[in-house]
Amino acid sequence: MTITASSLLFAIIALVLSYGEGRPGSATPYYGRLIGTLQEYAHGIRGTVYAVDETTLFVKGFSYDGTGPDAFFWVGNSARPSPEGYIVPYPEDYTGRDPPVLEKFNRQDVILRLPLGKRIRDIKWLSVWCRRFTVNFGDVFVPSNLEVPKARVLPEFKRLAHGLRSGNISVLDAKTFYIPNLHYDGAGPDAYFWVGNGSEPVPLGIKVPNEMGSLDPLRGYQGEDIEIQLPGNLTVYDIDWLAVWCVQYRHNFGHVIIPKDLDVPPALGQTKITPPWWYNPTSSTSPHPAVESPLSNCREMLDERLQVQWEMMGDQVQIQLAARIREDQYMAFGLSGEPGRASMVGGDIVVAFYDSDQGTFRAVDYYMSATSQCDGKNGVCPDERIGGRNDVALISGERNREVTTIVYRRPLQTNEPINDRAIPMEGEVSVIAAIGPLNTRKEANAHAIPDKTTDDMRIDFSSRNDHACSSSLFDLPMESTLTPWKPKIISLENQFTVRIGPTGGKRGYTPITGHPSWGIAWWINDFLIPEIYVERGQTYTFIVEGGNDNTNPARYHPFYITDSREGGFGQKSEEEQKRQRVFAGVNYDSEGYPYPTAAGRYCEWEHRTIDKSAETETFEDYFQTLQLNCEEGKAAILNWTVAPETPDELYYQCYTHNNLGWKIHVVDPGKSLKHNEIPSSSTTLSLSAAFYIIIYSILCVLLRLDR
Template identity: 45%
Template sequence: MSCRRFKLEQVAVSLLALAMMLSGQSDAQTQYYGKLIGSFPSPAGQGGVAGAVYAVDANRLQIVGFSFDGSVTAQFRAGSTGSPSGSEGVLVPNEQGSTSPLGVYNNRKLVIALPGGTTLDDVKWFSVWGQNSTLGHVTVPDNFVYPRPRNIGEFSRRQHQVRSGDVTIVNAKEFHIQNLHYDGFGPDAFFWAGNQDDRPSPRGFKVPDHRGSSDEKLPRYSGQTINIMLPGDVTVYDIKWLSMWCIRFTANFGEVFIPDPADLNVPPLVEDVEIPPMPMMNCEELHRDMQVSWTLAGENLDVELAGRVEDGDYMAFGVSGCNDRACMVGSDVTVAWYDGDAPRAVDYTLKAYSQCSGASGVCPDDRVGGTDNNDNITGRRVNGITRIRYSRPINTGDTTTDKVIDPSQNMYISWAIGPINPSGVAAKHHTRVEVSDQVKLMFGREASDMCEMISSAIPAPVTPWPTRKIKGDQVTNFTVRIGPTGGRRGYEAITGLPSWGIAYWLNGLLIPELELKRGWNYTFIVEGGNDTATPERYHPFYITDDPTGGYVQKTPAEQQQVRVFAGVDENGMPTAAGRYCEYNNPNGDTSETSETFAEYAGTLQEDCMPGQAAQFTWTPDENTPDLVYYHCFTHQYLGWKIRVVDEFTSGAAGVSAGMLAVMGTLFAGALLLGHI
């Protein structure tokens, strides 16, 4: 539907609109820097400190007209005490992210970020600090409200099927429009803004669309979520409304109104630093180290995972495999991590409680016949917190690997934190949802932010367990079982590689290094599990020159590149599995609180299934390399090194038969050694 006007009026309106669009807005206010906190003293003070300090958002400041003569060694500092104090405050990096002494500044504009998760809620003062005193500071007023994005509602529904989700002012120049609909039939339609009148009128100007174009009429929108930017120097403080408007017929298809400037406290557009992404509508704390945020955008779910995770760790989140509780097997999750400098968010299916092997285990969808349905992947790492965003359809149509998200239902979810192995596949978690702390989420609920700020504290360092070596001149029989990895002090500290959360234990020791002599016979008694239908309890033992193991996971071409010395038959099938025996932590992991490995081992309990052990004898020969490995045939990163020698090294540190006997005594008090 259109409203016709006289041609002369059309020409006059078009000329007026063109003039205003080219000028940006003739009566735009002075540049907006954020919310003023205060000003430093005049340059007459020590160091010549001057400038006005504005709040950009929760943790960023903009200093306008900053001057400092550099005559005193100084740094930025902020604190929560009543007045500036060197002992109480924290160093704040400069505009380059460095805490080095400040250089000379002359009427500069700087944007700086508060460190370590600190926000303006925590800060009472901000100072240029030097020689154990403040050279100039500003005080944050009581009950100070820093700028933040502002939701201004939906477009009114007037013509051409215009409707939308919420429109948010991201910053002083940018709008975020969710789920926008418009039929595209307006003959001369543009985004249009103005302040000459209280409602949309011809006295406005064009606003470039999501493509940055103000020359082409608006395209059809069918539920897209877009961002648009005001032109020139115009900010939201200069306009009263934003409309979808037909210039030719002076018709308003739908509008939103801008709050009164006195009630509008949004971030400025800061172009010389990264702009924080649009906040999600919902947030839930899953763990002290992990949060999930989301926004339901039509048929898509936008998700952000945020966590205090170490380099090489992933965050996993998705729908539980069970309808009545949180359970891992059957879950449909996204595994998100940083691959170097690139954020990744990969669609996974959890078919078994084991490492991905063949078509079973914790596997990316595209490795087991499904499709990776995640897109729009972005990320950032700031002050020790990793944030990764992605989008996925609520119904992917992939019935092989994905679950349908019902926005109206409370759904149990699965989540975990753990390492990504060097092959780029998720290894076993070290942190996950517990039975006593299960979470149900309704993804279509009313907007609700239930999260506190994640602490960016770094875990205290631990001392790794010493590497154990068993010399084959004193020990020739090895009992092989499954056990825990020893937390941060164990497998990963010893090997420098990620683990699946379980590892081989030989003669009661966690992945000892073996020193074996060519021409000698060595017997391996294997209790790694022989149930092929239960991947998490099937760990055939073999000896290879491959440092990662998991022979069955390799392609035929990759298999041709490695050698297998023992543990397989003439057809290349594993022979050394046997019954399943595992050392467990009945009272929880004590690896970080046990003073010694022997003390830690004494807390473990053995659990063996009925059945017999498998066994083979291996004799290294002149064709055996100096360095080989013992590993699991079906899974990677469970074993460690075998050094093959012509003569035993003299004086080399090792675990003797006597020491092994002592270890056996220690285990006897806690393990059910009658199963051996």
């Protein structure tokens, strides 16, 4: 990662401003709304209590001698602390049926989450209470008029480029953003979550790690709900916007403005981001299972073809399924219908898969009354089809190198005793798994015997560090082995449509041209950067739909013809412009300043879901994964008459950006090629100039003979 002087300066300023998570104008650390100081009655109780949010308390500097035989944090709504209250579990991630008795504390900071859906407005006091002897060691009372900090809901991302969109973004606390239903095609070469100051995103900003804590360029998202956290001591009070920003090309794909009147909870660790179990923050490679994850449990099923990872979180369990399956298949995991054996009938499972029609991942609650396809009443049925509800919450999903990985949560116990089975708080339970095809309803279909559990396998969902998975599932060829598409040729045409579209990932723009891209490129006559053949003395018409909104750089791509392999005439200095010859698409005003003449309305070939270039071996198949979206307005018309002295090789480019276009071959009259595709692979681009001339000469001879 390159650190510029400007970004370092901004980081230092942000560090000073955000000292102690303080709010604007605050010279002291901010812990939330002050409730009061714990009153001591016994055992050295000390501490100051704050309301962090509607369900969370923070005790600053808590002290207790630890000698009480049955002491707990205790809350209630009676007039004074009494046996009518209930325990606030601490630590939160305890295992077992009952939380542990409080041990000794010496000026420690404690975060308490109210259980059972309770809120601070439902309680009148917090106590350190001895349950065995009904003794109050210390307490603090909650003011009746207390207003606690709350999460703030913002608008969605502004939609500017690369299919970026989302639901309304929430500020969960002073450092944490929740971004629901995030869509982004992943085609930007150097895109990150980006924050900074000012009225709109600018290059002077700071990268924000993604939901996995990584600063790698952003992948594609297709309707996922994620959380991200600001780095270091930076808080939402120090920034004016959150964006998805391409650093290399200084472009804003979309952003949301942060209002100044926020009153959100402090960031004290109460908002937790749980990265996928395979994530290794020291690795910059593609996702790969981290076998030695100290907080993970993992088992392999179905002859190591399915990996199941789990972790109990309070009254829920988070589960991750990973399997090498096709897009038309599902993976299923859940509780066996009978204890001590692998029984599909009576099983309570979750069916997880990638819905290619919708471009989303799904995790669905199922009940199996019979080993047959669901008929709406019986069989392998989604709970919602048989009168129940889907108690499963999808967390995230990814399909990487033929491996589908889906993370979801489900309650340990629901209010549906017929369709759902309870997961025990401790102890082993028999589990089952399966892999099979999806039917036309996107529901689980039949599976073969090798694709379902036959032996009894048991899991203790409350266990920790039960990790027995290998990395074999992910030992697949790297994407660098992808074969580039053959470059296209357009010849014997006098009219061209010019639009914006994706670059085709590792099969398209960069392997064809040898140049980096920033995620979009010119599409001519619905081909990705084809090589165009024109004849001297002929006039050609370009119907340009590259966007004419010069206030939005992501939607402003005037078209011009030049001898520059890079383009971007409008962003060059005067000296650089002098070194570039322009043949069409640029005029000069009365003061000698250049301006583009061909922009037109904005039309873009966009991914229907995410970039599928890695999965499609031919350009024709890839084209079927795209859809054309055009704004209202008219196209621009550029007429170009090729002069006799025009050089043999030119380039069509973007006036405002580098590296969007490719080659124009200028030939003498009658020498245009009579085919529209290079017959060999893209390696022909690396032939020497002499060899290329020989090939071209042979083609010309053949064409004359053909006449």
